[in-house]
Amino acid sequence: xxxxxxxxxHVSVSExxxxxxxxxxxxxxxxxxxxxxxxxxxxxxxxLKYTTxxxxxxxxxxxxAEFKKSETSFHLTKPSAHMSDxxxxxxxxSRNQFYFGTGTSLTVIP
Amino acid sequence: GAGVSQSPRYKVAKRxxxxxxxxxxxxxxxxLFWYQQALGQGPEFLTYFQNEAQLDKSGLPSDRFxxxxxxxxxxxxxxxxxxxxxxxxxxxxxxxxxxxxxLFFGEGSRLTVL
Numbered sequence: 001x002x003x004x005x006x007x008x009x010h011v012s013v014s015e016x017x018x019x020x021x022x023x024x025x026x027x028x029x030x031x032x033x034x035x036x037x038x039x040x041x042x043x044x045x046x047x048l049k050y051t052t053x054x055x056x057x058x059x060x061x062x063x064x065a066e067f068k069k070s071e072t073s074f075h076l077t078k079p080s081a082h083m084s085d086x087x088x089x090x091x092x093x094s095r096n097q098f099y100f101g102t103g104t105s106l107t108v109i110p
Numbered sequence: 111g112a113g114v115s116q117s118p119r120y121k122v123a124k125r126x127x128x129x130x131x132x133x134x135x136x137x138x139x140x141x142l143f144w145y146q147q148a149l150g151q152g153p154e155f156l157t158y159f160q161n162e163a164q165l166d167k168s169g170l171p172s173d174r175f176x177x178x179x180x181x182x183x184x185x186x187x188x189x190x191x192x193x194x195x196x197x198x199x200x201x202x203x204x205x206x207x208x209x210x211x212x213l214f215f216g217e218g219s220r221l222t223v224l
Contacts, residue, residue, distance in 0.1 A: 009150075032210050043114070043201065043215035044153070051210050090152050094209040097166065098143065100152040 004093045006101035014109045019063075019078040021104045023091030026072065031093040033074040035065055036100075038088040047089075050074065061085070081108045112136075116202050116216035123192045123223050131187045131219045135204030142185050143213065144177055145201040153201055159185060160208070192223045 007022040025031060032051045036044040048059025055067040061084075065076045074091060086108045091101040115134040123129050135142050140161050145153035146169075155169040161182035170177070174193075179185040189196055199220045203213040 006152075034212075036213075036215075041217070043217045044203075044213070045215070046212045049212060096209065097155060097158070098209065098213060099155070100145075102152045103150075 004091050004099055004101040006089075006091050006104050008104055009102065010105045010107070012107040012109055013081045015083055016080050019076070019081045019085065019106065021076040021089050021091075021106065023065075023074045023076065023101060024072055025074065025091075025093045027093065027095065030067075030069055031095040033065075033067060034092040034094070035059065035063070035074075035076050036090045036092060038090065038103075040087075044090060047076070081106075083108050083110065114202055114204055114214050114216035116200075116219050118219055119217065121219060121221050123221065125193060125223055126191050128188065128190045129192055129221060131189075131200050131202075131221070133185045133187070133202030133204075133216060135183065135185070135202070136206075136214055137183075139204035139206050139214070140182070141205040141208050141211075142179060143203045143205070144185070144187050145203065146171075147199045147201055147218070149198075156187070156200075189221075192221075194223050197221055197223045 005024045034049045035047040038044045048057045050057045050067045058064045063078045117132045142159040144156040147153045157177045158166040159179045174190045176188045199218040201218045203215045205211045
């Protein structure tokens with residue numbers, strides 16, 4: 001069975017500070033990996049995905065994530081937080097099925 | 111339409127009523143997924159279609175839940191004899207590339223059971 005764990009249900013950062021949202025997966029075979037963002041009253045939108053190839057993946061709005069097989073991790077980062085980044089972020093894995101983490105709510109403090 | 115469309119956006123039902131939630135996926139997307147999202151939680155898988163075939167319904171919480179996609183396009187999630195614990199946002203997503211591709215989500219249908 002596959003699962004995904006997001007450490008920290010709430011993260012607060014100051015505007016301009018580094019954003020780090022953690023995601024670990026459990027799978028005997030490296031799955032496909034995704035980060036989605038959800039703004040209030042909106043559907044989930046894809047930020048970035050890793051399927052094969054380069055392990056550092058760049059997404060929209062300046063976000064990136066690195067697939068580390070040895071650590072079974074796919075943490076999401078952004079060098080400088082912006083107020084508009086405040087949202088709920090979900091890590092997801094897929095192989096035979098899509099599984100989502102429980103989400104991390106990002107607050108950006110002015 | 112350009113995106114995944116879900117209706118109704120909001121539904122209030124009395125306990126015991128039946129409800130039907132509709133999903134209109136992106137044209138040409140063969141894969142369609144239904145998820146249930148409780149408040150403060152991540153989406154929980156309900157069921158998956160490849161065209162009109164329901165390939166996985168392991169996430170449906172009880173036999174009160176039923177989904178169909180008869181012509182491989184529009185899908186309907188039906189909940190019979192609704193219970194308070196069914197209150198959640200029901201998300202529909204479609205994909206062109208199955209499990210490796212991007213899921214495109216609708217805005218969801220928020221169900222409140224009184």
